[in-house]
Amino acid sequence: MDLVVASLIKRAKRGEVSAFAELVDTYKDKIYAFLYRMTGNREDADDLAQEVFIRVYSNLHTFDQDMRFSPWLYRIAQNLAIDFLRKRKKTVYLDDQMGQDNDMSWQLESQAPGPEDVTQFHDFQTALETALRELAPMYRMVLLLRFAHDMSYEDIAKVTELPITTVKTRLHRARESLRQALAKQGY
Amino acid sequence: MSSNHYCGSKYEQLEEGLTSLPDIPAPIGFTAALLARLPQAHKRQAPFQRWRTAGAVAALLLLLGSPLYVLTDGARPMVESTDPHAAIELQGNSVTVRVGEVLRGDLRVYNAELRVQGRIEGTVYLAASNLVIEPLGEVVGEVRVLPHSWLTRLRFGLVQMGLEVRSYVRGALR
Numbered sequence: 001m002d003l004v005v006a007s008l009i010k011r012a013k014r015g016e017v018s019a020f021a022e023l024v025d026t027y028k029d030k031i032y033a034f035l036y037r038m039t040g041n042r043e044d045a046d047d048l049a050q051e052v053f054i055r056v057y058s059n060l061h062t063f064d065q066d067m068r069f070s071p072w073l074y075r076i077a078q079n080l081a082i083d084f085l086r087k088r089k090k091t092v093y094l095d096d097q098m099g100q101d102n103d104m105s106w107q108l109e110s111q112a113p114g115p116e117d118v119t120q121f122h123d124f125q126t127a128l129e130t131a132l133r134e135l136a137p138m139y140r141m142v143l144l145l146r147f148a149h150d151m152s153y154e155d156i157a158k159v160t161e162l163p164i165t166t167v168k169t170r171l172h173r174a175r176e177s178l179r180q181a182l183a184k185q186g187y
Numbered sequence: 188m189s190s191n192h193y194c195g196s197k198y199e200q201l202e203e204g205l206t207s208l209p210d211i212p213a214p215i216g217f218t219a220a221l222l223a224r225l226p227q228a229h230k231r232q233a234p235f236q237r238w239r240t241a242g243a244v245a246a247l248l249l250l251l252g253s254p255l256y257v258l259t260d261g262a263r264p265m266v267e268s269t270d271p272h273a274a275i276e277l278q279g280n281s282v283t284v285r286v287g288e289v290l291r292g293d294l295r296v297y298n299a300e301l302r303v304q305g306r307i308e309g310t311v312y313l314a315a316s317n318l319v320i321e322p323l324g325e326v327v328g329e330v331r332v333l334p335h336s337w338l339t340r341l342r343f344g345l346v347q348m349g350l351e352v353r354s355y356v357r358g359a360l361r
Contacts, residue, residue: 017222024218032213046214053221121207128204147205175198182201 005069013060020060024053027070030149031077037144038081039088040133048084052077071158074149078141078159085137124187131181139174146171264299264316265343268292269309286323297343314339 005026011019031052036045055076063072132140145151145159156171157164266275266282270292276283280299284290288305295312303324311318311326314333320326333339 017225020225021218021222024221028213028217029210032217033208033211036211037208042214046217049213049217050221050224054224057225124204125208128201128208143205147202148208150206175201178201179197 002069006065009060009063009065009069012057013063020057023056027073028053031073034074034077034144034149035081037129037132037148038078038137038140039084044084048077048080051080055080068155071151071155074145074151074155074159075161078145081141082137127182127185127187128178131178131185134181135174135177138170139177142167142170143174143178265295265297266299266301267295267343269294284324295343297340314343 005023008019008023008026012023028049032045032049035048035052036042039045039048052073056073059076063069132143135143142156142160145156146153151159153164153167156162156167160167162170264277264280264282266277268275268290270290273290273292273294274285274288275290275294276285277299281302282296282299283302284294284305284307286304290305290307291309293309293312294301294307296314296316298315300317300319301311301313302319302321303326304321305323306325306327308327310329310331312331312333315335318330
């Protein structure tokens with residue numbers, strides 16, 4: 001585990017709220033992005049992300065420091081996301097315009113160099129985000145963990161509490177579903 | 188589809204696209220809002236911890252307070268007997284075993300004057316005390332003088348407060 005993170009966890013366990021705040025600052029964007037892409041809604045993502053960190057705070061004393069923190073954190077996030085999606089009878093994406101708003105222009109930073117490339121990549125990413133939302137949550141989750149959050153199969157297995165072979169199978173099917181969803185959009 | 192970004196192996200292109208998904212920053216003020224909710228969450232989580240803290244404070248007070256109480260209680264005389272039926276009179280700094288009384292067991296006296304008018308059948312322990320055996324008085328046993336130290340006082344004090352571990356105190360006094 002990252003030494004800085006390990007130190008923050010140790011201090012947070014001792015009750016140092018400032019250390020916990022640093023821990024939150026370290027992971028909040030990743031967790032928020034994960035939950036946003038799982039729920040498709042900023043407010044829900046915000047609420048769930050808050051709940052994730054409250055649970056982390058409440059259960060930090062049970063966290064084994066010999067383990068890696070990130071899978072533990074994502075497991076809490078995925079459990080909350082799954083519970084949320086189960087309760088939500090109908091999926092309504094209030095942020096369907098994501099990627100088209102001016103305030104999302106930061107998405108283009110550090111991407112392809114030329115304006116034309118940027119536009120094409122932007123279009124592709126918009127299509128990708130849309131296709132992701134069409135996937136079943138279990139597929140969407142493994143794809144996000146694997147590629148957007150750069151997790152190993154082992155870590156995904158820990159997060160999802162699935163065997164590694166199942167994770168691999170699920171990833172393969174998820175990619176195929178994503179490809180089909182993109183094909184519908186002409187990609 | 189862009190020839191620049193989605194050509195070749197489709198899966199590879201997909202993975203590249205997924206890896207390049209933009210970050211989505213948490214709302215401004217996320218951490219502050221979260222921290223504001225923490226105390227409530229903490230209370231829900233571990234009410235036992237408050238009891239644990241209260242218990243620790245109480246234990247500390249008892250641990251520190253008992254010796255302090257005993258040690259700072261000035262020159263208060265203390266007396267203790269192993270004979271549950273003993274009739275011992277304590278008046279001011281004077282401890283008296285009256286005429287006709289028989290005390291069967293040990294007697295410990297701290298910071299007092301022990302006047303024996305009756306009969307003591309056991310060992311008398313004296314610390315910072317005087318012993319006066321009056322004409323009709325009698326001690327059938329030993330009389331031992333203990334050093335006048337804070338430890339002796341503490342041991343006597345613990346006995347007085349009912350905190351004595353008898354075997355320990357007896358052993359220590361002997």
